Amino acid sequence: xxxxxxxxxxxKMADDQLILGHRNSEWTGIGPLLEEDIAxxxxxxxxxxxxxxxxxxxxxxxxxxxxxxxxxxxASSFKNCHLVELPIGEYDFxxxxxxxxxxxxxxxxxxxxxxxxxxLAQVARKFLGELRYHELHAITWVKQLGTATEESISxxxxxxxxxxPYALGxxxxxxxxxxxxxxxxxxxxxxxxxxxxxxVKEVLxxxxxxxxxxxxxxPVYGGRTGIHTDYLQPLLNEMTxxxxxxxxxxx
Amino acid sequence: MNxxxxxxxxxxxxxxxxxxxxxxxxxxxxxxxxxxYEAFFQKKENAAYEHTGPVHAPHPELAxxxxxxxxxxxxxxxxxxxxxxxxxxxxxxxxxNDKNIYDQVIPRGEIDLSGPVRSFDIFHMKKRGGHHQHxxxxxxxxxxxxxxxxxxxxxxxxxxxxxxxxxxxxxxFSTPEEKSFWDTLPxxxxxxxxxxxxxxxxxxxxxxxxxx
Numbered sequence: 001x002x003x004x005x006x007x008x009x010x011x012k013m014a015d016d017q018l019i020l021g022h023r024n025s026e027w028t029g030i031g032p033l034l035e036e037d038i039a040x041x042x043x044x045x046x047x048x049x050x051x052x053x054x055x056x057x058x059x060x061x062x063x064x065x066x067x068x069x070x071x072x073x074x075a076s077s078f079k080n081c082h083l084v085e086l087p088i089g090e091y092d093f094x095x096x097x098x099x100x101x102x103x104x105x106x107x108x109x110x111x112x113x114x115x116x117x118x119x120l121a122q123v124a125r126k127f128l129g130e131l132r133y134h135e136l137h138a139i140t141w142v143k144q145l146g147t148a149t150e151e152s153i154s155x156x157x158x159x160x161x162x163x164x165p166y167a168l169g170x171x172x173x174x175x176x177x178x179x180x181x182x183x184x185x186x187x188x189x190x191x192x193x194x195x196x197x198x199x200v201k202e203v204l205x206x207x208x209x210x211x212x213x214x215x216x217x218x219p220v221y222g223g224r225t226g227i228h229t230d231y232l233q234p235l236l237n238e239m240t241x242x243x244x245x246x247x248x249x250x251x
Numbered sequence: 252m253n254x255x256x257x258x259x260x261x262x263x264x265x266x267x268x269x270x271x272x273x274x275x276x277x278x279x280x281x282x283x284x285x286x287x288y289e290a291f292f293q294k295k296e297n298a299a300y301e302h303t304g305p306v307h308a309p310h311p312e313l314a315x316x317x318x319x320x321x322x323x324x325x326x327x328x329x330x331x332x333x334x335x336x337x338x339x340x341x342x343x344x345x346x347x348n349d350k351n352i353y354d355q356v357i358p359r360g361e362i363d364l365s366g367p368v369r370s371f372d373i374f375h376m377k378k379r380g381g382h383h384q385h386x387x388x389x390x391x392x393x394x395x396x397x398x399x400x401x402x403x404x405x406x407x408x409x410x411x412x413x414x415x416x417x418x419x420x421x422x423x424f425s426t427p428e429e430k431s432f433w434d435t436l437p438x439x440x441x442x443x444x445x446x447x448x449x450x451x452x453x454x455x456x457x458x459x460x461x462x463x
Binding site: 035038042049133 | 261262263265266285306307308309310312313316317319320321324428429430431432433434435438442
């Protein structure tokens with residue numbers, strides 16, 4: 001097994017979840033409906049749980065403790081895609097990001113339940129139920145608002161067009177793509193993207209939203225190699241504000 | 252207009268919202284809540300679904316999503332939920348604790364038998380102030396006929412103070428695959444304040460403060 005290839009996969013997955021979990025938690029208390037506020041906040045918390053479980057796997061592979069990895073790295077060490085670090089914007093954008101991201105994440109976990117790296121397969125099986133809920137939440141909202149009023153449709157359409165190049169950045173190929181596939185750890189980003197595209201098309205076909213031809217969209221890459229937008233560092237500052245007051249404190 | 256609100260909470264500052272200070276009386280806005288749905292949850296496989304409270308939603312699927320986090324984000328176990336639009340539930344009169352409301356179920360003239368035979372779900376409240384529990388299904392042509400069928404089928408159980416009747420097609424139940432939503436629920440103890448054992452640390456802090 002190629003450990004570097006495995007670590008690359010685990011870091012990008014966990015970092016995506018940590019950063020999006022933190023971003024989505026920014027809606028806590030200011031969500032559009034009380035019930036939705038609770039649901040969106042709970043899912044944000046779930047995402048932190050997913051990142052923690054994967055940081056734990058990294059720890060078993062010789063990396064630092066999960067808290068160290070989460071709170072004490074500089075922006076250029078994070079391997080999350082740009083999609084998850086963008087500001088929350090208005091709710092239409094946060095929902096569309098949730099839809100594009102969680103459909104991919106659920107399929108990734110589904111694929112990983114068969115991973116040849118058993119500890120990862122176990123984590124995937126454990127959290128698949130949570131991701132089924134996240135997916136249902138995203139699809140239900142997109143179907144509802146994607147068919148509701150002229151305003152809801154045009155807002156979601158604009159968010160979809162804005163988010164799509166970033167969403168395609170989720171599937172930025174790893175330098176270890178062939179090793180990851182041949183070692184049976186994961187079927188690879190291309191296979192994931194194909195399944196994701198199929199699912200996104202299937203859901204959007206039930207709405208008034210139009211999906212662009214993704215072969216004509218230039219993906220936003222860079223996140224997987226530690227190159228980030230200007231939005232990540234302020235997020236990390238805010239996320240680590242309390243822990244840095246006393247890094248040795250016990251919680 | 253003045254500058255946007257600045258808050259100690261940076262998220263609020265980032266919203267870029269303005270404080271609106273009316274110069275005179277303005278009419279109060281009407282309630283902008285969605286309609287309500289009643290949510291029920293099932294604690295264990297084969298246990299009865301039990302009423303747990305309402306959610307507001309514009310659509311049954313959204314009500315289902317909301318009920319899941321509103322009412323089953325904490326607790327040891329859950330194997331399913333269901334939601335029913337409140338106005339799709341028909342309720343019997345409510346009796347006293349020592350009487351069985353089924354004894355007072357008297358036909359008000361003719362029962363409506365014009366519709367097709369459908370399935371109805373029956374819920375019982377056993378004590379005033381208690382939660383309604385799902386007891387089973389009957390086949391009937393109307394809610395009213397379903398209540399009479401329920402009387403035959405379920406009234407030999409312990410006394411019931413109130414009955415709810417809902418057409419099965421108006422209920423969104425968890426599917427078998429969705430039972431996995433709650434696989435990790437026992438691991439979410441951090442959502443309960445009671446798991447944070449801080450009393451000794453608070454005492455220590457107080458003592459330290461007192462000794463200074």
